[in-house]
Amino acid sequence: AAQEGFDPEDIEGALDEAGHGPLPVLAVVGRPNVGKSTLVNRILGRREAVVEDRPGVTRDRVTYEAEWAGRRFKVVDTGGWEQDVLGIDASVAAQAEFAIEAADAVIFVVDAGVGATDTDEAVVKLLRRAGKPVVLCANKVDGQSGEADAAMLWSLGLGEPHPVSALHGRGTGDMLDEVLNVLPEAPAQTFGQALGGPRRIALIGRPNVGKSSLLNKVAGENRVVVNEVAGTTRDPVDERIELAGRTWTFVDTAGIRRRVHLTEGADYYASLRTAAALEKAEVAVVLIDVSEPISVQDTRIISMAVDSGRAVVIAYNKWDTLDEERRFYLEREIERDLVQVQWAPRVNISAATGRHTEKLVPAMDTALEGWETRVPTGRLNAFLGEIAASHPHPVRGGKQPRVLFGTQAGTRPPRFVLFASGFLEAGYRRFIERRLREEFGFRGTPIQVSVRVRE
Ligand code: GDP
Ligand code: GDP
Numbered sequence: 051a052a053q054e055g056f057d058p059e060d061i062e063g064a065l066d067e068a069g070h071g072p073l074p075v076l077a078v079v080g081r082p083n084v085g086k087s088t089l090v091n092r093i094l095g096r097r098e099a100v101v102e103d104r105p106g107v108t109r110d111r112v113t114y115e116a117e118w119a120g121r122r123f124k125v126v127d128t129g130g131w132e133q134d135v136l137g138i139d140a141s142v143a144a145q146a147e148f149a150i151e152a153a154d155a156v157i158f159v160v161d162a163g164v165g166a167t168d169t170d171e172a173v174v175k176l177l178r179r180a181g182k183p184v185v186l187c188a189n190k191v192d193g194q195s196g197e198a199d200a201a202m203l204w205s206l207g208l209g210e211p212h213p214v215s216a217l218h219g220r221g222t223g224d225m226l227d228e229v230l231n232v233l234p235e236a237p238a239q240t241f242g243q244a245l246g247g248p249r250r251i252a253l254i255g256r257p258n259v260g261k262s263s264l265l266n267k268v269a270g271e272n273r274v275v276v277n278e279v280a281g282t283t284r285d286p287v288d289e290r291i292e293l294a295g296r297t298w299t300f301v302d303t304a305g306i307r308r309r310v311h312l313t314e315g316a317d318y319y320a321s322l323r324t325a326a327a328l329e330k331a332e333v334a335v336v337l338i339d340v341s342e343p344i345s346v347q348d349t350r351i352i353s354m355a356v357d358s359g360r361a362v363v364i365a366y367n368k369w370d371t372l373d374e375e376r377r378f379y380l381e382r383e384i385e386r387d388l389v390q391v392q393w394a395p396r397v398n399i400s401a402a403t404g405r406h407t408e409k410l411v412p413a414m415d416t417a418l419e420g421w422e423t424r425v426p427t428g429r430l431n432a433f434l435g436e437i438a439a440s441h442p443h444p445v446r447g448g449k450q451p452r453v454l455f456g457t458q459a460g461t462r463p464p465r466f467v468l469f470a471s472g473f474l475e476a477g478y479r480r481f482i483e484r485r486l487r488e489e490f491g492f493r494g495t496p497i498q499v500s501v502r503v504r505e
Contacts, residue, residue, distance in 0.1 A: 080159030183232035255337030361417035417494025
C-alpha cells in the first residue's frame with residue numbers, strides 16, 4: 051500500500067467527529083529524527099507513540115487524544131509517513147500539506163543542534179502560506195548550553211523558538227501553554243453551522259420558469275411558519291414553510307414575490323439575485339421551464355449553483371405543458387446541455403397544478419445527504435489503491451504518476467485532497483471523480499478534488 055507508515059483510520063478519527071463535540075487537531079510536523087514522536091509521547095505523558103533511532107520507521111498509529119491544562123485535543127504524529135516512497139523532503143512537505151488541510155494548529159519541530167536546514171525552510175514557506183497557527187519547537191535543547199542554538203531559529207520567521215527537550219521534558223510545559231493559546235477551541239471542520247436549524251433552500255432559475263408559482267404553491271398548501279420579527283411578514287426575505295413535517299427556510303424570497311420586471315440589465319440583476327440566494331442556501335432547486343428549449347441562461351444558472359458548492363436539485367417545471375414531441379426533444383436537450391449535473395436528483399413538476407411537488411423534499415434530502423457525506427480515510431485509501439491497481443495513470447515521458455494517498459478535507463460539499471507522485475492529467479482526475487461518485491454516491495452534490503504533487 052502506498053500509505054505505509056500511517057493508519058488512515060487514525061486520521062479519520064481526527065477528522066470524523068461530527069456531532070460528538072469535535073476536538074481541535076494539533077499536528078506535529080518536522081524532518082525525520084528531530085524528535086516528533088518523542089514530543090508526542092511527552093505531550094501524552096506516556097510511552098505510546100513508537101520512537102526509533104531509524105528514520106522512517108513504520109508506526110502503528112498517528113492520532114492520539116491528549117489533554118493539557120484541562121483542555122482536550124487530538125495530536126497527529128506525522129513521523130514516518132511515506133519516507134521510503136517519497137524521499138525525506140517530499141515526505142516532510144506532505145506532512146505540512148496535511149497539517150495545512152486538516153490541522154487547527156501546528157507544532158513545527160526543528161533540531162536546534164542541527165539548525166534550520168533547506169528542508170526546514172521549505173516547510174516554513176508552506177506553513178506560512180496556510181495561515182494556520184504555528185508554534186516553533188527548538189528541540190533537543192537538553193540544557194542551558196543549547197539555548198543559543200534555539201535563538202538562531204528566529205531566522206525562520208515563525209516567531210519565538212521555544213527551547214525544549216522532548217526527551218527530558220525541559221520547556222515542554224511552556225511550549226504547550228503557548229500551543230493552547232493559539233489552538234482554537236473547536237476544529238475548523240465543523241458541521242455545526244446549520245445543525246438543527248431549518249434547511250435553507252434557494253429557488254433559482256431564469257425569469258418566468260415558475261419560481262414564484264412554486265413558492266406560492268408550497269406556501270399555499272403547507273403551513274407557513276410566521277416570522278416573529280416585526281415587518282418581516284409584509285415583505286419577507288426568508289420564508290419558513292413546513293414540508294413533510296419539517297420546517298424549511300426558503301431564502302431570498304422577496305425578489306421572487308416582488309416580481310420586478312426589469313428590462314435594462316435584467317439578466318445582470320437576475321444573476322445578482324441568484325448569487326445572493328445561493329450564498330445563503332444549503333440546497334439550490336434549479337427550475338427549468340420544459341415548455342421552452344433549454345437555454346444558455348439555464349445552463350449558466352446551473353453552473354452558478356454548482357460553482358457555489360451547494361447541493362443541487364433540478365426541477366423540470368411546467369410538466370403539464372409537455373406533449374410527446376416536446377418531451378422527445380427535451381430529453382435530448384438534457385443529455386446534451388446538462389451532462390455537468392447528471393448527478394443531481396431530478397423532479398418533474400408542475401407548479402401550476404401541484405403535480406409531484408411532494409417529490410421535492412425527498413430529492414432535497416438526497417442532495418443534502420450527498421453534500422454532507424464523509425468517506426472514512428481508510429475506505430477512501432482502499433478505493434484509491436484499487437484504482438491505482440486496476441486503472442493506473444498512463445505513462446508519460448517514462449514516468450507513471452501515482453496517487454499515493456488521499457483524505458477528505460471537508461464536506462458541504464465533499465472536498466478531497468489527493469497526494470500524487472506526479473502531475474495527474476485532467477482526464478485521469480475526471481476518471482477518479484467519476485469513480486468516486488460510482489463508489490460513494492454523492493447524489494446531488496458537487497465534489498471537489500485537488501491534487502498535491504510530491505516530486
Ligand atoms: P521523529 O523521527 O521526528 O519522530 O524523531 P524521534 O522522536 O523518533 O526521535 C529521534 C531521536 O532523537 C531519538 O533517538 C530520540 O531519543 C532523540 N531525541 C528526541 N528528542 C530529544 C531531545 O529532546 N534531546 C535529545 N538529546 N534527544 C532527543
Ligand atoms: P418566475 O419569474 O420564475 O417567478 O415565474 P412565475 O412563477 O411568475 O411564472 C411565470 C409564468 O409561468 C406565469 O404565467 C405562471 O402562471 C406560469 N407557470 C408557472 N408554473 C407553471 C406550470 O407548472 N405550468 C404552467 N402551465 N404554467 C406555469
